Amino acid sequence: xxxxxxxxxxxxxxxxxxxxxxxxxxxxxxxxxxxxxxxxxxxxxxxxxxxxxxxxxxxxxxxxxxxxxxxxxxxxxxxxxxxxxxxxxxxxxxxxxxxxxxxxxxxxxxxxxxxxxxxxxxxxxxxxxxxxxxxxxxxxxxxxxxxxxxxxxxxxxxxxxxxxxxxxxxxxxxxxxxxxxxxxxxxxxxxxxxxxxxxxx
Numbered sequence: 088x089x090x091x092x093x094x095x096x097x098x099x100x101x102x103x104x105x106x107x108x109x110x111x112x113x114x115x116x117x118x119x120x121x122x123x124x125x126x127x128x129x130x131x132x133x134x135x136x137x138x139x140x141x142x143x144x145x146x147x148x149x150x151x152x153x154x155x156x157x158x159x160x161x162x163x164x165x166x167x168x169x170x171x172x173x174x175x176x177x178x179x180x181x182x183x184x185x186x187x188x189x190x191x192x193x194x195x196x197x198x199x200x201x202x203x204x205x206x207x208x209x210x211x212x213x214x215x216x217x218x219x220x221x222x223x224x225x226x227x228x229x230x231x232x233x234x235x236x237x238x239x240x241x242x243x244x245x246x247x248x249x250x251x252x253x254x255x256x257x258x259x260x261x262x263x264x265x266x267x268x269x270x271x272x273x274x275x276x277x278x279x280x281x282x283x284x285x286x287x288x
Contacts, residue, residue: 091114091127092117092126092130097141098133098135098136104133111282112283113128120147121151132162133167135166156186171183188238191234191235207226207246209245209251216257228266234265254266
């Protein structure tokens, strides 16, 4: 069974993601070092936490992550994990992984923040991560910021909440969701199973 490593940069919610990845068909463990990442068939960067704190923890494994991505290892970023794909965040100082140009912006003050609960996906670009997922499917969000990619071609889905924001991206073997598949019931497991298919190719 392919081995997924969830990288722990001090955020919560790791066990629910581990359980969901195992339900989707991966053997999942939690890792904290470059050595842990080197043996991974897939890597997940989990959600919920501080961009500044997480980016400083990622500094130690940035080169290893980039090597694994270049080798074709699938990478899944969830919520904060997706935001760390970009260069910077309005939340605070710190350098993201800069896998893509762009920054993370605060949701507008016209809506209740954090955005917490179920909301719909508007399909922008068909791809393997959302195979079998219908337009306007509900998924679960908990966030105050959202990514603004410079390259709009990587945007897969958008969601409306005070503004229309990027709710998922796909580029080659890099996948990111602003929502939490591990909290999105059967739909979330289906999305994670689609991710697993990219691992076992």
